[in-house]
Amino acid sequence: AQSVTQPDIHITVSEGASLELRCNYSYGATPYLFWYVQSPGQGLQLLLKYFSGDTLVQGIKGFEAEFKRSQSSFNLRKPSVHWSDAAEYFCAVGILTGGGNKLTFGTGTQLKVEL
């Protein structure tokens, strides 16, 4: 079964600083890859996705992520963090199975932004 690891449970950065959130997955083939953001008491908003093609993916709110097959990673980056980026970030891996589809979430990274 596939698994998703987000090694950082909490990250604190200063406003204006750069950000990188790590995501590693375990799966035999190339899965579909996603990053979602969740503000307190809200649903999940899709930041970006990777299905195939260019391994550097641009998303909303100035975020980007890079798929590195050799490292089984899909890290999320932003060059300059804004206070409004404080939220929880989930990496997710999707694969198609014979019985349907499976989307596995990481445990999330809580981002705190210091002013």
Next chain:
Amino acid sequence: DAMVIQNPRYQVTQFGKPVTLSCSQTLNHNVMYWYQQKSSQAPKLLFHYYDKDFNNEADTPDNFQSRRPNTSFCFLDIRSPGLGDAAMYLCATSRDLDRERYFGPGTRLTVL
């Protein structure tokens, strides 16, 4: 704007009293999902509908049921809520099984 709508946003019920949560979508997506998310945890898939076909996750308790009367609406029924069922319930949709999922704002369920 096309979107996923959940009602109510907050629901309080009593232990053992049946409750129904509602989800509607204007995206005309084929697939609708229900997730349970407890505090500081990742969302956990309960079940999904592909069109009218219902797919239950193996570890979803029988206490949880779902209905999809048409493309736009999907309901989550909790027949006898226990204290452990207090959580955020998220509805999501996707155009197809291998496409990205769009989530609603969630319903926060409290069980007294």
